[in-house]
Amino acid sequence: MTQDHHILDCTIRDGGLVNNWDFSVQMVKDMYYGLSEAGVSYMEIGYKNSAKLLKGGDSGPWRFLNEDFLKEVISRKTETKLSALVDIGRVDENDILPREQSQLDLIRVACYIKDVDKAIDLINKFHSFGYETSINIMALSHVMENDLNEAFAEIAKCPVDVVYIVDSYGSMTPQDIDYLVAKFQRQLPEKKLGVHMHNNMQMAFANTLTGALKGVQFLDASVYGMGRAAGNCPTELLVSHLKNSRYNVRPVIELIEKHMISMREKWEWGYLIPYMIAGVLNEHPRSAMALLASDKRNQFVDFYDQLTSPEAMPAGQAD
Amino acid sequence: MTQDHHILDCTIRDGGLVNNWDFSVQMVKDMYYGLSEAGVSYMEIGYKNSAKLLKGGDSGPWRFLNEDFLKEVISRKTETKLSALVDIGRVDENDILPREQSQLDLIRVACYIKDVDKAIDLINKFHSFGYETSINIMALSHVMENDLNEAFAEIAKCPVDVVYIVDSYGSMTPQDIDYLVAKFQRQLPEKKLGVHMHNNMQMAFANTLTGALKGVQFLDASVYGMGRAAGNCPTELLVSHLKNSRYNVRPVIELIEKHMISMREKWEWGYLIPYMIAGVLNEHPRSAMALLASDKRNQFVDFYDQLTSPEAMPAGQAD
Numbered sequence A, B: 001m002t003q004d005h006h007i008l009d010c011t012i013r014d015g016g017l018v019n020n021w022d023f024s025v026q027m028v029k030d031m032y033y034g035l036s037e038a039g040v041s042y043m044e045i046g047y048k049n050s051a052k053l054l055k056g057g058d059s060g061p062w063r064f065l066n067e068d069f070l071k072e073v074i075s076r077k078t079e080t081k082l083s084a085l086v087d088i089g090r091v092d093e094n095d096i097l098p099r100e101q102s103q104l105d106l107i108r109v110a111c112y113i114k115d116v117d118k119a120i121d122l123i124n125k126f127h128s129f130g131y132e133t134s135i136n137i138m139a140l141s142h143v144m145e146n147d148l149n150e151a152f153a154e155i156a157k158c159p160v161d162v163v164y165i166v167d168s169y170g171s172m173t174p175q176d177i178d179y180l181v182a183k184f185q186r187q188l189p190e191k192k193l194g195v196h197m198h199n200n201m202q203m204a205f206a207n208t209l210t211g212a213l214k215g216v217q218f219l220d221a222s223v224y225g226m227g228r229a230a231g232n233c234p235t236e237l238l239v240s241h242l243k244n245s246r247y248n249v250r251p252v253i254e255l256i257e258k259h260m261i262s263m264r265e266k267w268e269w270g271y272l273i274p275y276m277i278a279g280v281l282n283e284h285p286r287s288a289m290a291l292l293a294s295d296k297r298n299q300f301v302d303f304y305d306q307l308t309s310p311e312a313m314p315a316g317q318a319d
Helices: A011-019 A025-038 A067-073 A113-128 A145-157 A174-187 A204-213 A235-241 A250-266 A273-280 A286-292 A300-308 B011-019 B025-038 B067-073 B113-128 B145-157 B174-187 B204-213 B235-241 B250-266 B273-280 B286-292 B300-308
Strands: A006-009 A042-047 A081-087 A106-111 A132-137 A162-166 A192-196 A218-221 B006-009 B042-047 B081-087 B106-111 B132-137 B162-166 B192-196 B218-221
Touching: A006 A235, A011 A025, A011 A042, A011 A250, A025 A042, A025 A067, A025 A235, A025 A250, A106 A113, A106 A162, A113 A132, A113 A145, A132 A145, A132 A192, A145 A174, A162 A174, A162 A218, A174 A192, A174 A204, A174 B204, A192 A204, A204 A218, A204 A235, A204 B174, A204 B204, A218 A235, A235 A250, A235 B273, A250 B273, A250 B300, A273 A286, A273 A300, A273 B235, A273 B250, A286 A300, A300 B250, B006 B235, B011 B025, B011 B042, B011 B250, B025 B042, B025 B067, B025 B235, B025 B250, B106 B113, B106 B162, B113 B132, B113 B145, B132 B145, B132 B192, B145 B174, B162 B174, B162 B218, B174 B192, B174 B204, B192 B204, B204 B218, B204 B235, B218 B235, B235 B250, B273 B286, B273 B300, B286 B300
Parallel strands: A006 A042, A006 A218, A042 A081, A081 A106, A106 A132, A132 A162, A162 A192, A192 A218, B006 B042, B006 B218, B042 B081, B081 B106, B106 B132, B132 B162, B162 B192, B192 B218
Antiparallel strands: none
């Protein structure tokens, strides 16, 4: 625990999936300066996707970050770096400035295993622009080992700085993290590693800490756990627990008091039984999200029966 | 994970600390038969304290279990055994029937380290009556090692079946559990071990699983985590996760749907920031409970400042 870790707070980016990025400029400013005081190394301030390439382009500035706007919001940068996430097929490379003209320091590319080659193309581009880069392989609990080995071979050769283990379905335990981190370390000895965990089984903090103890350097978290569905590892817990004099939980508690309690009253995330069921079954949370948005939101047994009935299998998977 | 574990569900006993044991007879019956179907080995149906010895004796039947009443409630026993907890100084030994006349199978004695000798007196008595017994050492995170070593020497000689590691303040991590279980195993090689975890840092499930993997046999949990303050390891997660064909999460989901959602709307437990702060600071939750019952319930920063100011130290501890 004496190793050097970086907390990357993704409240605005991942939390935006909960409230359609309905964050005020003041709230995002408070977050940035509060997280800076707390000792958080990176704040992910949104997506750098292109509104032209994505339907529903009315989600406000944090989904389609614009550099001029960012300079207004974060007029004084602290030691806390800024990151943005891009999705394969949703980013217009022409939107990306060279790093010295940008407020951003790190660009993270999220991809499924089948798109690793496309992700590497983007990484090469962003790296040549001067950015730190990461590749975030989603849904790792659904990836076959041979596909992962092939991806590692390509990733090892590319200039990416950080490779992330993403527990998209919140189905992993510390034992799984232990196994995966060892595997990533073995096959990608020259890359830094990151973990991005979801809280369906109340394991996000435990998994993140397990990663940290094994030498993972990039630890994703969000304030009060705000993030899609069951949410993320709570920043307040990570800041409280990591042994380093730069961390201070008080500003995070202040952010929760000022912003997060009222947000949680308005929007919903965290340990809810449909998310627990999806996590335990190692499934995407989309069906749980649909249930919770319906008038059957508390009919957990029916939901469980649907997900576990043989008919619930996708076509081609039941046989 | 292929070892034999016993889940002990303590929803009625520990959850009663949240709602002053305001559980209907029907609810408790549903719990017992639901948990039986789920594969839970023990259900703790309340306290076997004496109303005469305890102020506030109006808390209903689950705080002061009566054998005739118990026979009415659980008229048909399944394979799921029943347990009750007693507190030092609050139990009248004359209230305890010989086991063959009782509905109870296991009596658990909760004590602080200073009262281990009194606990052993009770254990000797209950053991001679034919009960399975456990000793639950509370507040282990505040116990000095030499005191613990002395207690172990006495416990090793007494007939108690199970010795519990209790994280009363919810301040432990899987690393702590790992360490403590190894120590308990070394010094109490002939006793079974148990873990009773609290969820202040969202670690109750992770800690319980860590114990299980190290060979701890008695795993405390409660449905939907219901228990004092931050609550316990959720039964639904443990049942979902332990690898044994006797476990089935569906009846637990049914109990949550039928009973726990409405209870959680009426009463409060779980991951709330004042409990998180108390857990992180390794403190009793009583000040957090008082805060949450006041009109300053969301003034987290003031609360944090109070608990961390030098004046917050108990008399005699600041110097």
